[in-house]
Amino acid sequence: MDKHYDAKAAEAKWYPFWENNGCFHDEPGSGEKYSVVIPPPNVTGILHMGHALNQTIQDILVRWRRMQGKNTLWLPGTDHAGIATQNVVEKALKKEGKRRQDLGREAFLDRVWEWKKQYGGTIVHQQRMLGNSTDWARERFTFDEGCSKAVIKVFKQLFDEGLIYKGNYIVNWCPRCGTALANDEVEHEPNHGHFWYVRYPVVDSDKGVNGQPYKDYVMVATTRPETLPGDTAVAVNPKDERYAHLLGKKVILPLTGRQIPVIADDYVDREFGTGIVKITPAHDPNDFLVGKRHALEEINIMNGDGTMNELAGQKYVGMDRFKCREAIVADLEAGGYLDHIEDLDNQVGHCYRCHEVVESRLSKQWFVKMEPLAKPAIEAVKSGEVKFVPERWSKIYFNWMENIQDWCISRQLWWGHRIPAYTLREDVGIGEAKVKGEEELVFVAESAEEALEQAKAKTGNASLTLADLEQDPDVLDTWFSSWLWPFSTLGWPEKTKDLEYYYPTSDLVTAQDIIFFWVARMMMAGIHFMGKPPFKNIVIHGIVRAADGSKMSKSKGNSLDPLELIDMYSADALRFSIALITSLDCDTKVNKEKFEIGRNFTTKIWNAARFLEMNTPAEGFGEISGELTADEKHILLATDKACKKLQSILENYRIQDGALAVYDFFWTQICDWYVEYAKDAPNKTRAFAILRDVFYKALRLLHPYMPFVTEEVAHQLGYLKDGQSIMRETYPLGYCEEEKAKWGLTEEIYDFVEKKREAITALRALRAEYKVTPATFVNVTIATDDVRASGEVDSLKKAMRAANVEFVSSGSDLPMPSKMTKFGTVYLSLEGLVDKAAESKRIATELQKLAGFIKSSEAKLANENFVAHAPEAVVAEARRKLEENKEKVAQLEKLAKLFA
RNA sequence: GGGCUAUUAGCUCAGUUGGUUAGAGCGCUUCCUUGACAUGGAAGAGGUCAGUGGUUCGAAUCCACUAUAGCCCACCA
Numbered sequence: 013m014d015k016h017y018d019a020k021a022a023e024a025k026w027y028p029f030w031e032n033n034g035c036f037h038d039e040p041g042s043g044e045k046y047s048v049v050i051p052p053p054n055v056t057g058i059l060h061m062g063h064a065l066n067q068t069i070q071d072i073l074v075r076w077r078r079m080q081g082k083n084t085l086w087l088p089g090t091d092h093a094g095i096a097t098q099n100v101v102e103k104a105l106k107k108e109g110k111r112r113q114d115l116g117r118e119a120f121l122d123r124v125w126e127w128k129k130q131y132g133g134t135i136v137h138q139q140r141m142l143g144n145s146t147d148w149a150r151e152r153f154t155f156d157e158g159c160s161k162a163v164i165k166v167f168k169q170l171f172d173e174g175l176i177y178k179g180n181y182i183v184n185w186c187p188r189c190g191t192a193l194a195n196d197e198v199e200h201e202p203n204h205g206h207f208w209y210v211r212y213p214v215v216d217s218d219k220g221v222n223g224q225p226y227k228d229y230v231m232v233a234t235t236r237p238e239t240l241p242g243d244t245a246v247a248v249n250p251k252d253e254r255y256a257h258l259l260g261k262k263v264i265l266p267l268t269g270r271q272i273p274v275i276a277d278d279y280v281d282r283e284f285g286t287g288i289v290k291i292t293p294a295h296d297p298n299d300f301l302v303g304k305r306h307a308l309e310e311i312n313i314m315n316g317d318g319t320m321n322e323l324a325g326q327k328y329v330g331m332d333r334f335k336c337r338e339a340i341v342a343d344l345e346a347g348g349y350l351d352h353i354e355d356l357d358n359q360v361g362h363c364y365r366c367h368e369v370v371e372s373r374l375s376k377q378w379f380v381k382m383e384p385l386a387k388p389a390i391e392a393v394k395s396g397e398v399k400f401v402p403e404r405w406s407k408i409y410f411n412w413m414e415n416i417q418d419w420c421i422s423r424q425l426w427w428g429h430r431i432p433a434y435t436l437r438e439d440v441g442i443g444e445a446k447v448k449g450e451e452e453l454v455f456v457a458e459s460a461e462e463a464l465e466q467a468k469a470k471t472g473n474a475s476l477t478l479a480d481l482e483q484d485p486d487v488l489d490t491w492f493s494s495w496l497w498p499f500s501t502l503g504w505p506e507k508t509k510d511l512e513y514y515y516p517t518s519d520l521v522t523a524q525d526i527i528f529f530w531v532a533r534m535m536m537a538g539i540h541f542m543g544k545p546p547f548k549n550i551v552i553h554g555i556v557r558a559a560d561g562s563k564m565s566k567s568k569g570n571s572l573d574p575l576e577l578i579d580m581y582s583a584d585a586l587r588f589s590i591a592l593i594t595s596l597d598c599d600t601k602v603n604k605e606k607f608e609i610g611r612n613f614t615t616k617i618w619n620a621a622r623f624l625e626m627n628t629p630a631e632g633f634g635e636i637s638g639e640l641t642a643d644e645k646h647i648l649l650a651t652d653k654a655c656k657k658l659q660s661i662l663e664n665y666r667i668q669d670g671a672l673a674v675y676d677f678f679w680t681q682i683c684d685w686y687v688e689y690a691k692d693a694p695n696k697t698r699a700f701a702i703l704r705d706v707f708y709k710a711l712r713l714l715h716p717y718m719p720f721v722t723e724e725v726a727h728q729l730g731y732l733k734d735g736q737s738i739m740r741e742t743y744p745l746g747y748c749e750e751e752k753a754k755w756g757l758t759e760e761i762y763d764f765v766e767k768k769r770e771a772i773t774a775l776r777a778l779r780a781e782y783k784v785t786p787a788t789f790v791n792v793t794i795a796t797d798d799v800r801a802s803g804e805v806d807s808l809k810k811a812m813r814a815a816n817v818e819f820v821s822s823g824s825d826l827p828m829p830s831k832m833t834k835f836g837t838v839y840l841s842l843e844g845l846v847d848k849a850a851e852s853k854r855i856a857t858e859l860q861k862l863a864g865f866i867k868s869s870e871a872k873l874a875n876e877n878f879v880a881h882a883p884e885a886v887v888a889e890a891r892r893k894l895e896e897n898k899e900k901v902a903q904l905e906k907l908a909k910l911f912a
Numbered sequence: 913g914g915g916c917u918a919u920u921a922g923c924u925c926a927g928u929u930g931g932u933u934a935g936a937g938c939g940c941u942u943c944c945u946u947g948a949c950a951u952g953g954a955a956g957a958g959g960u961c962a963g964u965g966g967u968u969c970g971a972a973u974c975c976a977c978u979a980u981a982g983c984c985c986a987c988c989a
Contacts, residue, residue: 615949616952777954
């Protein structure tokens with residue numbers, strides 16, 4: 013083996029090997045299955061730390077289950093990401109000086125597909141760098157043919173069930189993207205704004221003054237004066253006596269001269285502002301609802317691009333909304349309507365994609381009725397059929413689901429699944445065929461032909477042709493395809509073998525930030541269309557944050573690039589480190605240095621492997637035979653324990669604990685203790701034969717965390733032949749009862765060796781305390797009655813660097829520095845010089861500390877309740893401890909005299 | 913305003929149903945390179961577990977309140 017591990021070479025070698033040899037692939041079988049669908053990253057995306065965490069967790073689970081022998085499928089794919097992708101292509105077009113409108117819909121979509129072909133594979137390649145064992149043969153795209161078919165079918169079914177409707181609604185509108193946004197696509201951010209106090213004259217023709225039909229004003233405060241031309245009322249709280257006299261009167265809308273009513277509505281907060289609100293139904297969601305209640309006119313004064321239209325008044329037409337705000341404020345001031353301006357901190361919504369300030373806008377949109385879908389999805393979690401890991405996320409889920417609102421699914425984009433709804437062209441003239449009470453004839457169908465048949469039937473006009481139909485120009489929200497991901501990717505609506513075998517999937521692993529966007533909606537879709545929730549467990553992990561706890565973002569320059577970390581430290585290092593430092597329960601703060609843990613561990617594994625190789629005879633090892641030493645038994649037991657521990661840890665998704673356990677097992681148990689023992693073992697060949705066995709178990713335990721180095725080492729050490737892969741080896745379960753009996757592996761032996769190590773550590777500490785150089789061989793005496801101790805003289809001498817190790821009975825009391833251990837009291841014979849004063853002082857401190865312990869244990873044991881209620885073992889332990897401490901005190905006091 | 917979570921060593925975090933003198937990694941201190949590995953080894957210092965009160969024989973752990981921080985949802989015109 014080379015002196016240094018070449019991670020890059022191993023990664024370049026093994027990933028293609030796995031992929032080309034079908035190591036990631038799975039087909040429906042007859043046994044137990046484990047299936048996971050990846051949260052599809054945006055096709056425009058590049059790999060970030062969030063993906064690295066998310067996918068490392070999944071790959072650990074997937075590789076582990078696969079090694080358990082389950083039929084394991086991890087299905088990869090990407091999301092077409094409507095707005096994001098369209099934006100990217102539009103940006104590219106802009107460089108050519110073109111807009112998408114210049115190309116037209118068809119040509120623009122061709123451009124997007126072209127872009128996807130060229131650049132859409134980026135993240136998919138990057139995922140390979142991580143070592144993801146996804147079944148690439150099954151890679152899917154939310155906008156591929158199969159997924160699109162599923163989307164259309166779902167739309168039609170929901171429409172037929174009355175769960176999809178079209179409505180004139182106030183929606184969040186991004187003027188830059190030119191599309192509606194769902195509520196959760198709007199990010200509210202604090203804003204330092206202003207509160208403009210505006211006087212609206214009260215119409216009071218009887219009492220007019222100076223020839224004007226009014227004599228006083230009402231004071232209205234607004235943060236968005238540009239919407240003023242769209243006002244159709246002012247409202248006060250019905251219980252507000254201050255303004256009771258105004259009810260039923262009208263006020264004059266400044267700058268327009270329009271008269272609008274004063275109405276009463278509970279929505280108005282008496283305490284806020286002036287207690288009088290201008291109502292602009294077309295430009296504010298609350299005002300919209302007020303308008304509905306009072307049958308107010310809805311005046312839309314803004315264009316889709318955020319400029320004002322003619323309804324805003326001639327003067328403002330074509331003006332940008334913020335320019336218009338300034339203009340209107342100036343005009344109000346000039347007209348004497350502006351009373352004063354106050355600073356106001358409020359929240360303003362921004363587009364989650366482009367960060368533009370979002371407008372509320374009245375428009376025709378498609379909606380899904382969510383409540384009927386949510387109910388069974390709530391039940392599935394309440395009943396325990398689907399579990400959140402950690403469990404607490406179910407509370408968040410319930411909170412959202414129980415207050416669910418209808419989902420606006422139409423987007424005014426071109427890139428996405430076009431809404432399968434058709435209307436008759438205006439010039440066709442529905443004429444007498446127009447069905448009573450319907451504003452608009454809409455035909456929802458899986459194809460234009462089907463829609464045509466519907467149109468013919470409904471209108472009775474058999475001569476209609478496809479040319480008479482117009483498809484809704486809007487596309488569907490990207491999540492409308494993502495929510496079908498767990499079954500659309502398995503072939504739905506066809507009844508495929510894959511669907512039957514792999515659905516429902518086993519685990520879904522995702523970050524907390526898309527529980528609503530995605531997880532909850534998948535639950536609803538899975539139950540509604542498949543009759544079963546789409547997964548058994550929802551594993552939620554935190555978000556990767558920068559070292560200071562802030563969110564990573566490119567603009568802040570505080571983000572880490574996983575690819576850079578892979579380049580610097582290796583993929584295994586990235587994976588292991590992130591697994592080790594991430595707890596499922598909270599967000600993870602990372603900095604570059606943390607990834608050294610994984611890099612160092614990789615080096616340690618490599619070097620240990622090299623050492624094993626050096627000590628492997630050319631002819632190999634035979635059977636492990638003869639009476640094993642205590643240390644040999646110990647490592648076998650430690651291995652057994654590690655295997656069992658990993659098993660239960662991974663069953664419970666405790667990825668971090670698993671990393672810690674395997675790290676400790678490998679580093680502490682194997683390298684620090686057992687390898688040190690093996691170097692000087694009485695039967696070196698056997699000691700290394702055991703190491704060889706243990707080492708391979710360790711490699712397999714590690715494999716899900718560090719796939720590359722474990723594969724490389726397994727081959728280097730000859731555990732596997734060419735063409736084989738550790739991926740397909742079994743995950744070790746530990747040693748069977750037969751082996752344990754054969755080798756004499758008992759808990760007593762394990763504990764005995766643990767105690768022996770305690771004695772060794774104690775002696776080393778004594779050496780350090782008394783500044784005994786490593787080159788000095790010391791004389792050690794151990795006071796113990798353990799009959800097994802004498803068998804350990806040689807190993808103790810080596811570990812303690814002792815010229816002699818003697819045993820005396822446990823009652824003995826020697827005038828030498830000592831430490832108490834469970835093995836016995838360890839005495840170090842001091843032949844060299846010792847700083848008596850310093851030693852005396854140290855002893856005094858130690859005595860003080862012990863006195864405290866003794867006091868508290870005596871108090872505890874004197875407590876009748878403790879003795880009566882605590883388990884026997886606990887009481888016995890307390891007694892033992894007390895005795896031990898008392899003994900220590902006696903020792904120290906003796907020693908103190910020695911140094912006095 | 914509604915909900916959720918956190919607060920343990922200088923830093924980042926473990927601590928599984930309450931039970932020995934609360935742990936790990938990094939950092940720090942001392943010592944150690946012909947040794948598989950200095951990306952290493954040995955030893956060590958460092959914590960009244962945010963605060964107050966309660967339950968209990970016993971609390972980092974359970975309960976209540978307070979403080980601080982963070983997240984999510986809804987929002988003030």
